[in-house]
Amino acid sequence: MSFPDLLATLGDWLAGVRGKLTANQPLAAVTWLRVGGPAQLLFQPADEDDLALFLAALPEEIPVLPIGLGSNLLVRDGGIEGVVVRLTGKGFGTVEVLDGARLRIGAAVPDKRVAEAAAEAGIGGFSFYAGIPGALGGALRMNAGAHGTETCQRLVELAALDRRGNRIVLSNADMGYSYRHSAVPADLIFTGAVLAGTPQAEVEIRAEMAEVAAHRERAQPIREKTGGSTFKNPPGTSAWKEIDAAGCRGLQIGGARMSDMHCNFMINTGDATAFDLELLGETVRRRVRAHSGICLEWEIKRLGRFLPGQGVTPFLD
Incomplete structure (x- = not known):
């Protein structure tokens, strides 16, 4: 099954877009379940500015859906109408260590890498991410957690773009977190976040991460x-x-x-x-x-x- 080609209808403004645009792109290969139909249009933006430009110019009646690494995603066989946005590691994969045992992390950073970066910086409280598939954007959206810790316990603030390409910053309280749920609008595209932990010796953190990995190997x-x-x-x-x-x-x-x-x-x-x-x-x-x-x-x-x-x-x- 395929959709009408959106690229043919969007106009000359696309010439300013630097990211990759692909019409009727099959999505099965980017989901962990390896099933599903195509995205009518898949957009992989070069960076946040590129994504903001695209959203601002895209006709408002065209739906937009962000996806991450596809670890907890089932795309139905008929595919997804409108634009699917998939953030890349090149544009949204940075990790920056901040004062106060904090990290600024791009939404495309895999959760396992979040745990690794925290360990390298001697920041405790992130070992649970070592056993969570997917990327930080999905973890922020669904309040991912394991081993007694949830994302809501680490989030300080979150950066996002709305459907019109406007940049917004959300606090932890703005997220409306509950078990495996956030209450923010579904069309917000998270681009990164500041997370906070506590100082801890790297050797202790790595021991925790090893236990998380061993448990996952044994049980899943x-x-x-x-x-x-x-x-x-x-x-x-x-x-x-x-x-x-x-x-x-x-x-x-x-x-x-x-x-x-x-x-x-x-x-x-x-x-x-x-x-x-x-x-x-x-x-x-x-x-x-x-x-x-x-x-x-x-x-x-x-x-x-x-x-x-x-x-x-x-x-x-």
């Missing part, structure tokens, strides 16, 4: 095509426990399977479609609801269109 199917945790943990319990109790460990639909190793991880066994994966997730939700009365909430973001004739009706929404 990290060598599979997966999007990380499929569902949020319900209050008072763990999603995997409820999935297991409902008999969904190893449940498979088409090429999509709930991992036998960690049954809150959905994996592409090799030939899954996005439809297979989303149908599997909704089937798990239905079975858990029938078994325990618990309504699991998706942690993986599902975006885009179904192919004609397809569709997955959410069982619980």
